[in-house]
Structures are given as structure tokens and as C-alpha cells.
Amino acid sequence: MRTQQEIDYDALVKEDRVHISLYSDPAIFTDEMDKIFHRGWVYVGHQGEIPNPGDFRLKRIGLQPVIMVRDQNGKVQLLLNRCRHRGATVCQEGQGNTRSFRCMYHGWTYQLNGELSGVPGAEGYGDDFRREELGLVKVPRVGEYRGFIFGSLSPAGITLEEHLGRAATELDMFVCLSEAEDVEVVSGTHKYNYQGNWKLAAENSMDGYHPAIVHASFGQALMDKIKNSPSPEQQRADRDFASFRGATKDLGNGHVMLDYKLRIYDSLNGDPMPAVRTITSDGQARIEELTRRFGAQRAANMLREGGTHTFIFPNLILIGIQMRVLQPLSADRTEVRLYPTLLKWLAPEVNTIRLRSHEAFFGSASFGGPDDSEIFERIQDGCAVELEPWQLLSRGLHRESHEDGIIVGDLSDEVTQRGIWRQWKKVMMQGVKAGRTARRRNGNVAAGKRG
Amino acid sequence: MAFDRQQVERFLYDEAQLMDEYRYDEWLALWTDDALYWVPTGRDDIDPQREISLIYDDRVRLQTRISRLKSGFAHAQEPKSRMRRVVSNIVIEEAENGEIITSSNFMLAELRRGKQDIFAGRTIHRLRPYNGSFQLVSKKVLLVNNDEPIDNLTFLI
Numbered sequence: 334m335r336t337q338q339e340i341d342y343d344a345l346v347k348e349d350r351v352h353i354s355l356y357s358d359p360a361i362f363t364d365e366m367d368k369i370f371h372r373g374w375v376y377v378g379h380q381g382e383i384p385n386p387g388d389f390r391l392k393r394i395g396l397q398p399v400i401m402v403r404d405q406n407g408k409v410q411l412l413l414n415r416c417r418h419r420g421a422t423v424c425q426e427g428q429g430n431t432r433s434f435r436c437m438y439h440g441w442t443y444q445l446n447g448e449l450s451g452v453p454g455a456e457g458y459g460d461d462f463r464r465e466e467l468g469l470v471k472v473p474r475v476g477e478y479r480g481f482i483f484g485s486l487s488p489a490g491i492t493l494e495e496h497l498g499r500a501a502t503e504l505d506m507f508v509c510l511s512e513a514e515d516v517e518v519v520s521g522t523h524k525y526n527y528q529g530n531w532k533l534a535a536e537n538s539m540d541g542y543h544p545a546i547v548h549a550s551f552g553q554a555l556m557d558k559i560k561n562s563p564s565p566e567q568q569r570a571d572r573d574f575a576s577f578r579g580a581t582k583d584l585g586n587g588h589v590m591l592d593y594k595l596r597i598y599d600s601l602n603g604d605p606m607p608a609v610r611t612i613t614s615d616g617q618a619r620i621e622e623l624t625r626r627f628g629a630q631r632a633a634n635m636l637r638e639g640g641t642h643t644f645i646f647p648n649l650i651l652i653g654i655q656m657r658v659l660q661p662l663s664a665d666r667t668e669v670r671l672y673p674t675l676l677k678w679l680a681p682e683v684n685t686i687r688l689r690s691h692e693a694f695f696g697s698a699s700f701g702g703p704d705d706s707e708i709f710e711r712i713q714d715g716c717a718v719e720l721e722p723w724q725l726l727s728r729g730l731h732r733e734s735h736e737d738g739i740i741v742g743d744l745s746d747e748v749t750q751r752g753i754w755r756q757w758k759k760v761m762m763q764g765v766k767a768g769r770t771a772r773r774r775n776g777n778v779a780a781g782k783r784g
Numbered sequence: 785m786a787f788d789r790q791q792v793e794r795f796l797y798d799e800a801q802l803m804d805e806y807r808y809d810e811w812l813a814l815w816t817d818d819a820l821y822w823v824p825t826g827r828d829d830i831d832p833q834r835e836i837s838l839i840y841d842d843r844v845r846l847q848t849r850i851s852r853l854k855s856g857f858a859h860a861q862e863p864k865s866r867m868r869r870v871v872s873n874i875v876i877e878e879a880e881n882g883e884i885i886t887s888s889n890f891m892l893a894e895l896r897r898g899k900q901d902i903f904a905g906r907t908i909h910r911l912r913p914y915n916g917s918f919q920l921v922s923k924k925v926l927l928v929n930n931d932e933p934i935d936n937l938t939f940l941i
Contacts, residue, residue, distance in 0.1 A: 398853050427931075521826040521835040524933040549857035554848045668933060673836050685833045689840065693848075698823060698838040698937035703860035706935065710897070 346758040348751065349727035353551065354532035357716040362664035363560025368660070369760050370395030373489040376649035377401055377472075379656060380409060381479035381518035381674065387430040387445060392658055394484050399472060400424050400434070401482065405443035406558035411472035411484045412447045425468065434469070443469050446588050457515035478506050480513025481649075481656075499643070499739065500588035507651040508676070510619050517679045518656070520688060523671035523696035529709035531661035532646075532753070534669060538650045538657070539589050539642070539703050541581055542728065547708055551700045581729070583740035583746035587756025589749035615680025636679060639684050643750070646756050654687045655695060665713050671695055683739040727751045785877060788882050790849065795911065795918050796871050796888055802939035804867045808850045816912060817842045820922040823941060828926045837935060838930070853938075860938040866895040867939060870905075883921065884911045894939065903941065904928045 340361060345352040354360055374395045378401045383391050389402035391414065398414040400423075414422045416436035423434040423443060433450065436440045442451030447469040452458070469628050471482040476493030481504055483493050496505070508516050527534070537543065545552065579593040611617050623640075639653040649760035650657035654675075660668040675684040694701035729746025742748035813863035815821075822930040823839040824830045841849060852858050877885045885908065892903040904925040911918035924925055925941055927934075 519831060519834075521837075523825065523836060523838070525932045525935050527935060547859065550852040550855040550859075551854045553857060554852045557851050558848060638859075675834070681833065688832075688834075688836050692838075692840055693845065694834055696825070696836070696838055696941075697934040698849065700858075703936050703938045704858065707859040707862075731837075 334486060335514070335586060342758055342761045345752065349730055350723045350725050351754055352719075353716045353722045353724060354750055356532060357516075357712065362530075365761065366395045366661065367759075368763065369757070370484065372490065373647065373760060374474075374476065374483045374490075374493055375647065376658060377411060377426045377482045378658075379518045379672070379674075380477070380482060380513050381516040382428075382672070384514075384517075384519070385430065387423065387432060389426075389431060389609045390428045391424060394472065394486055395661070397486065398422060399484065400469075402431075402445050404416040405445075406447070409475070409477070409482055410446055411475050412443075412469040413472065413483070415440055416468070417449065417467040420635065429464070432778070441748050447471055464750050471688065477507055477513070479511075480516050496586060499537075499584040500586070500590075500643060500645055501567065502582075503590060503641040504641040504645075506635070507643070507656075508674070509635055509640050510622060510634055511676050511678070514617075517675040518668055518672050518676060520673045520675055523553055523655075523673075524668070525547070525697045525702070525707045526666060526668045527706040527708065528666055529657050529706075529713035530664060531667040532757075533649075534637070534667060534705075535644060535647070535650070535753055536750045537709070538652065539591055539644045539753070540593050540747075541579065541679065541744035541749075543708075547704050548701055550704070551694070553698065577598070579744045579747050581742040581744060583748050583752030583755075584643075585738065585752075585758075586755050588644060589752040590641065590643040591744065592748065593642055594746075610680050610683070611678055612680055613678045616676075619678065635685060636676070638690050639674075644753065646753065654691050655693065667709075786892075787878065789790045789876060790887060791917065792876050792884060792911070793874060797815060797921070798910065799909075800869050800871050800890070804869060805852075808853055812843070812846065812850045813921040815843065815846060815908060816921050817843050818921065820848055820924075821846055822827060822923065823927065823937070826932050827931060828884065830893070837854070838927075838934070839925075839941075849913055860936050863896065865936075865939040879910065882913055883911075883919070884921045886911065896936070926940075 345355055355362045363455060370568060371394070377392050377399060377552065378390055382388075383403045385406050386403050386407060386728050391398055392399045392401050396746055400414050402410050402412065404410050414424050416423050416438065418441045419435050419438055421438045423436045433444055435451075440451065441449065442454040449464050451469045452464065472486060473488040474485040474490070475482045477502060478493065478497060494501070501776050579591055582590045582592050583588060611620060620636070623635060626633065639651070639655070641651050643651045643743060645651070647660045650659070654673050656672045656674065658670045658672070660670065662668055692699060696702060700739065726747045729742040729748060730751070732742065732746070733748060734741050740752065741749055799811070799814060819842060821841040822832070823837055823838055824832070825836060825838045830837065853861060856862070869890050871888050871890050873889040875887045879885050887906060887908050889906050890904065894901045894903060907924055907926070908924040910921040910923070912921050
């Protein structure tokens with residue numbers, strides 16, 4: 334295995350191609366966990382997953398286990414899941430509600446804000462025992478935008494606002510202009526893994542070239558249904574899906590999107606679509622705003638199926654009504670979690686349509702996602718071929734256009750993949766030197782504890 | 785109406801075999817028009833109006849599921865999973881309108897691309913007497929691992 338200092342990223346990531354070792358080399362994986370996931374901004378979870386004090390979810394930032402918890406004051410805390418005494422994890426359940434976190438080795442107990450509140454046999458420690466310094470370690474930087482919680486394990490760096498840049502408006506669109514507390518993320522989680530590198534799912538999620546092939550069975554099923562469908566509205570909806578229109582866009586900082594004008598997953602829903610109506614006056618104002626900006630049809634569609642199709646570097650994908658989180662496990666294994674969202678101000682039956690639409694295409698038993706995973710595994714298998722070890726990303730390179738700092742291409746162009754790799758390379762080349770500094774700093778902390 | 789236990793068991797065994805052997809059209813023909821094929825995720829007792837499932841198919845979506853599997857382009861089933869399952873611990877209850885509710889355990893060995901997985905769970909079938917046998921009104925599958933990552937559940941369960 335190469336050491337990280339020997340990896341020449343400039344030679345491996347070209348504008349029009351990338352080297353297959355970027356998907357398979359364990360040394361590169363270790364390096365990207367360090368530089369991308371353990372130092373930059375990483376999406377952790379949404380406030381709507383933990384609406385009440387004491388609600389918690391287990392998450393990871395890179396490979397490090399994190400508890401996302403709402404404390405007694407209603408503040409979201411990101412705490413590293415490791416007892417400060419002898420290092421056992423203090424939270425075992427994936428989600429739940431609790432009053433405190435207790436290590437079941439010697440009983441050290443922590444408050445929801447991480448403070449160490451209970452030490453059995455405290456008299457066994459000397460005067461230099463500083464309880465206030467031994468709380469659960471907090472993620473050094475926590476940022477929030479419309480309820481999306483991001484964390485950075487590095488105490489210094491650009492702000493979350495700078496990181497999100499132009500992509501922030503896509504977060505607005507995803508939640509259909511809802512406030513953080515109006516987004517509910519308590520509708521279960523689709524979980525699956527695949528035997529492949531995490532970047533395969535990132536690239537694929539923003540690939541407008543593949544649906545006609547990878548999702549041919551979905552298209553075929555739709556065509557069958559059009560033939561048998563009595564309703565002209567349903568037929569039109571299905572045809573709209575079958576003829577996707579839109580553009581690829583590189584928003585900068587690795588954030589990229591497919592800008593679809595329409596997306597219609599609930600075409601596969603057998604139920605007639607009830608009109609989008611609201612139950613709150615606040616909701617009515619939002620619908621009016623969306624209608625003013627996008628027209629009635631697209632606004633209704635956004636509410637049923639989500640308002641954007643965007644990748645937020647490095648691990649958040651917003652598609653349909655779901656927040657999709659990529660969790661790298663190793664160079665060739667990745668965990669994917671899909672969190673469907675409901676909006677409090679929508680009528681219950683519209684929220685149910687959102688769920689049924691999601692299930693058609695996403696999840697382990699659906700008609701879309703599993704076919705993508707199958708392709709990821711075939712690509713990972715293909716990494717064993719060492720002759721001509723490149724993946725081409727040149728599609729549409731000659732016809733890119735630039736609009737206000739955004740790179741735009743045809744829906745089938747690889748503008749989005751190039752955008753992800755541009756950022757990836759920039760971060761990975763930010764310096765072997767900085768990496769050494771971080772490691773030395775950690776080493777000093779460890780030495781200090783021993784002393 | 786009294787039920788014939790053997791007849792009920794035969795229906796469940798036949799259904800299992802149709803799934804194991806990709807006899808999609810015959811399997812689809814078992815279902816009523818008001819069908820519900822349901823596989824919850826997260827836990828067994830979710831509210832499907834507020835929470836997602838792995839599968840929540842009405843008759844129309846069931847039909848789509850089958851036409852997709854038959855299309856030759858359902859890549860997650862190309863090649864297909866090789867499967868055999870055992871159905872056991874069958875409990876039969878009479879329900880209203882002469883319908884019957886069965887609870888049974890299953891264990892399924894599923895092999896694909898060199899990897900064999902075991903799926904297990906309890907299935908609740910609702911059966912409607914029809915032509916000397918039954919039609920399948922609803923089927924709810926409570927997977928043991930429904931709160932764990934499942935990589936591929938595109939075969940019939």
C-alpha cells in the first residue's frame with residue numbers, strides 16, 4: 334500500500350477522466366476520510382429527526398460515531414460516542430429518547446449536552462480530577478441551515494455558509510420553503526449497503542445519462558401502464574416522466590444538481606392524486622409563493638415529490654422527498670440511508686402520497702435504487718482491470734456553458750461528475766503538510782492525557 | 785365457515801414455490817383487485833400513512849412489480865436470485881366474510897452473484913375462498929432484519 338504522501342492526485346484526476354484506483358485503493362480511502370470527512374463540513378442529520386428534548390439518533394462523521402441529540406434546552410448537540418473514562422460507546426440504540434447517556438462499564442453518566450454528571454466512587458480521584466473537562470467530546474463546529482445540521486471535526490475552516498454557497502437555495506427548494514421545525518423526518522429510514530466505493534453513489538445520483546438504460550425496466554413498466562391507463566391525466570404524467578427534461582449544473586464547491594423541470598415518481602401510484610391542499614394558513618402562504626415562482630403544476634409536483642435534485646458535497650443527496658446520506662465504510666463498501674420527509678403544513682393525504690411515491694423508486698425492494706446498486710458493484714468488480722485504468726468523464730465537455738459562475742450542460746452531460754471531482758481534487762491536494770500537522774496535534778493530546 | 789387446514793397449507797406452500805421459481809404471472813394471478821402486499825421497515829407495527837415501507841403495493845403497483853421483473857432489464861435480478869424457502873409454524877384463524885388469516889414463519893436461502901443470504905420472518909396472509917381454493921387479499925411480511933440495511937430485496941418475499 335502506498336503512503337499518502339506518495340499519491341499524486343494531480344495525475345489521477347484529470348478534467349476528462351479519473352483513475353480507477355480512486356475507487357479501490359485503501360490508502361486513498363484513508364486519506365479522503367482524513368481530509369474530506371474528518372476536516373471539512375459533513376452533513377450529519379436534520380433537526381426534524383429529533384423534535385423533542387432527549388430525542389437522539391446515532392450518526393457518523395466519516396468513520397467516527399456521533400450522537401445527534403436535542404438537549405433539555407432544545408439545542409441540537411453533536412457528541413462523539415465514546416466514554417471519556419475507558420472508551421466504551423455510551424449510546425447503543427440507533428434512535429430513541431433518553432434523559433442521559435450512561436457508560437455501562439463503570440457507570441459514568443453524561444447529560445444531554447455532554448456534561449459529565451455522574452462518576453461512581455468519585456472520592457477515588459484526586460484533587461486534579463476536572464469533571465468539567467471530561468464531558469463527551471463535542472464536534473468542534475456545528476452549523477445549521479433550514480434544520481440541516483452539518484458538523485466539522487476541525488476547529489477551524491470556512492463557515493458553513495461559505496461551504497454551501499449557491500447550493501443553499503436548493504436546500505430551500507427541497508423543503509419547499511418550510512422552516513426547520515416544519516420538516517418532519519420521522520417516517521422511517523431505508524437502509525442498504527453496497528459493495529462499492531462511496532463516490533459511485535455520489536456520481537450516479539447526479540447522472541442524467543443513465544436512467545434510460547439502468548432504469549429501462551421502470552420506463553418499460555410505465556409504458557405498459559400508459560397503455561392500460563384509462564385516465565388522460567395519468568397518461569400525461571407518465572409521459573412526462575418518460576421524457577425527462579432539464580440540465581446538469583455545477584454550483585461550485587462540489588455541489589452539483591440535475592435541474593429537472595418535472596419529476597413524477599407517483600406516476601406509479603395507483604391512487605388518484607388528491608389536490609394539494611393545506612391545513613394551515615402558513616402552508617397556504619407557502620403554496621402561493623411556490624405557485625408564483627414556479628406555476629401551479631410544478632408547485633404541486635414539488636410538494637408531492639420534492640423540489641430539487643442536488644448533491645451537497647461530500648455526503649448529502651436531496652432527491653424526491655428524501656435526504657440521502659452516504660456513509661463510507663471502506664474503499665469498497667458503502668452504507669446508504671434514505672430519510673423521507675413530511676411537511677407539517679401539508680394535508681395528511683398529500684404527505685402519504687409523498688411516501689408512496691418514494692417507495693416506488695427508492696429502497697431495497699423498489700423499482701429504481703437496487704438497479705443502481707447493482708451497477709456500482711459491477712464497477713467495483715471492474716476496478717480489478719489494470720490495463721487502461723481510467724473512467725471517462727468527458728461527455729459534454731465541449732458544450733459547457735457558464736451562467737453567473739454556474740457551469741451548465743445538457744441533462745446527459747458529465748458536468749456534475751466533473752464538478753464533484755474538481756472539489757474532491759482541490760480538497761485532497763490541500764496538502765499533505767496539513768495532514769501531518771493534524772496527526773501531530775492529535776498525538777500531543779494523547780501524550781498530554783497520559784502525562 | 786369451517787376451513788380445511790390441508791387446503792390452507794397447500795395454498796401457502798404453492799405460493800412459496802411460485803416465488804422461488806419466478807412464476808410471476810401465476811403468482812400475480814393469486815391476488816384480488818383490492819390487494820395489499822406489505823413489507824414494513826424499521827419495525828413491524830408502523831403506520832403506513834406516516835411511515836415508509838420496503839413494499840406497500842396495491843394491485844396496480846403489484847402489476848408494475850411483476851412487469852418490471854419480466855422486462856429483462858431489472859438489473860438487480862439479472863442474474864436472478866436463486867431461492868428456496870421453507871414455510872412452517874402455520875396458525876390459521878377464521879375472519880369475517882368467510883375469509884381466513886394465516887400466520888406462518890418462513891426461512892429463505894437466497895443466492896446471487898456468489899453470495900448467499902438468509903432471510904427469515906413471519907408472514908400474515910389474508911385469504912378469500914375462491915373456486916375451491918383461495919385468493920390472496922393481503923400479505924404482510926415481518927422480516928427479522930427489517931431495521932437493518934438490506935442490500936437487495938427485488939425478488940419476491
